[in-house]
Amino acid sequence: MPRYEVAGDISERVRDLSRARQSLVEEIEAIMFYDERADATKDKGLKHVMEHNRDDEKEHASLLLEWIRRNDPKMEKELKEILFSKKSMEELGD
Numbered sequence: 412m413p414r415y416e417v418a419g420d421i422s423e424r425v426r427d428l429s430r431a432r433q434s435l436v437e438e439i440e441a442i443m444f445y446d447e448r449a450d451a452t453k454d455k456g457l458k459h460v461m462e463h464n465r466d467d468e469k470e471h472a473s474l475l476l477e478w479i480r481r482n483d484p485k486m487e488k489e490l491k492e493i494l495f496s497k498k499s500m501e502e503l504g505d
């Protein structure tokens with residue numbers, strides 16, 4: 412996990428948030444890899460396995476995002492405003 416500050420200067424809360432965020436990045440990256448591999452293969456059996464693995468990673472990413480939401484009040488506010496909104500993409504954000 413990349414560090415930008417000395418570990419001793421960082422609270423346990425921020426260290427845990429960094430762990431969760433880095434894990435989320437890794438899960439999203441795994442989704443991308445499996446998606447590309449599933450799309451590239453001509454073998455139906457392998458495609459099925461890759462899609463299954465990709466979808467497992469989506470569950471992992473969702474669990475991490477939920478943990479982050481519960482532990483980062485500003486992120487929770489942004490997620491509540493944006494996720495599942497009926498507004499157009501142009502209407503969302505600042």
